[in-house]
Amino acid sequence: AQSVSQHNHHVILSEAASLELGCNYSYGGTVNLFWYVQYPGQHLQLLLKYFSGDPLVKGIKGFEAEFIKSKFSFNLRKPSVQWSDTAEYFCAVRGAGSYQLTFGKGTKLSVIP
């Protein structure tokens, strides 16, 4: 079975600080990996995804993530956060051949102006 672990429950940063949110997954084979963002009161939106090729993936709004296969990790990064990045961030994994997308418990990011 596939599973996802997000290291931080709540992260508080000042504007312009750098961000890194941890994500580790458990699955024995090829995986597709995703980061979704949920702004307050809204549905989940895709930030970025990895399914093959370059392990450094760039997404929308200046976010990027690096897939490190040896560490089963897919950490999300942004060099300089803005107040508008305040949201909850979810890492998700889907094993090759699986219909199911499994989500982590989420990390709430609060950016202080």
Place this chain on the structure above:
Amino acid sequence: NAGVTQTPKFRILKIGQSMTLQCTQDMNHNYMYWYRQDPGMGLKLIYYSVGAGITDKGEVPNGYNVSRSTTEDFPLRLELAAPSQTSVYFCASSPRTSGGSPLHFGNGTRLTVT
């Protein structure tokens, strides 16, 4: 395209009542999903469907039922509502599961059972 549409947006149920959460998508996606989201717990898969007439249980199916008579619609049924079913419910769809195809989410239904 409207994408994934969920109705209602909010609902309050009494214990033991039943209701159907509606979900429809206009993207001709084969795969559809129902998730519930509880604070601090992420999203848990309730049921999913790989095409019309085919459904399967996810991680937390107890107390729910689904049907998929058409490609577009994937309603979620609660037969005997319980307080543990208080949650936000999201429907999602995907054209396929290969090649990193992401899920497209609806706006959610916030359900309270009292």
